[in-house]
Amino acid sequence: MLRGKTVILAVSGSIAAYKIPNLASMLTKLHADVYVLMTKNATNIINPIAFETLTNHKCLIDTFDRNFNYNIEHVSLASRADVVLVAPATANVIGKIAHGIADDMLTTTVLACSCPKIVVPAMNTQMYQNPVLQDNLDICRHYGMEVVDPAVGMLACKTVGAGKMPECDVLLDHILMAIAMPKDLRGKRVLVTAGPTQEAIDPVRCITNHSTGKMGYAIAKIAALRGADVTLVSGPTSETPFRFVRTKRVTSAQEMFEEVTKAAPEQDIVIKAAAVADYRPAVVQDNKIKKKDGEMSISLERTKDILGWLGEHKREGQFLCGFSMETEHMLENSCKKLEKKKADMIVANNLKTAGAGFGTDTNVVTLITKDAVKELPLMRKEEVAGQILDAILARL
16 A cells, blocks of 8 residues: 555654654555654664664764665655654654754754654653644644644653554554555545444344445545545444545444435535444334244334435435445346435445455456446455445546
């Protein structure tokens, strides 16, 4: 996802510096070209060799070090950087960055960079809450830098409060959001539904399906990375939503219907990827379960047709995409669904196809519109999500 991108990790002398090698490893696994800058104080906490081993680049510390390749000195590196993450950022380094002080390799390079800059404060709670430090963070924001709020927890000084550096997965998400993809969906509002719904039979049992929500969650993530304002309405699933996606949790089809109908009118793109349970137990007087001779029977009624409602109430200029999961006659059934539900696109797949369907990290889909049918090969679901969004964007 970060192939061809250059990431600078600027590490200052906070005890939280010990976490950053893990972030460097995560970035290299995504094929980013990673360079690490360190203050001299930071080298007292973690050895530069750790970063050099992970990144295959010399760790830059001394502005006047003559033992380096000339073409990676600070000005050259700054011109090639796609993003700079200052993490952990001490109060001292934040003050220097805010006021344009460049007295070491780290601050000199950061000042020379014109790419997005992300500042991650990490310090004692009293230092973090000091008005001077907060003013310096506001100055950083004023100059277009992103400031990541610290976590609350046990600090190195054994006090509990704000000032703890967030975990590496949080920092990675901020980097991905900054540079992973072009922001061709900026200004677009996207609503995605994902996961199954559960229809209670009694306090113990429910009617549901095998959906895990992976496909819908992938669409929401990629749309957010491409700059969209994304709302995800999710049924029960173990998937973790992308940090920059607004997520609403629901359980039943009725709850999903209510959330979708409330949000849909304001959206530019609506993608119904949820596998909503088609039936729910009909209401009976004392118990929804009838037992006779050891057998159980349940009276069922249909749940709300969310895609149908969206098609009937689609406003002018809004794009509606639905999903069709079939076990036979996939193309024929999906084309009928496209017309019946008044959708602009149907993403169809056959559950019998290897690598497609529920619970897998891959999918094999066909994109169906009124004027075209496009079959996609086996792909990871995030890649499929990108193809779906490309097709939608081409028709907006």
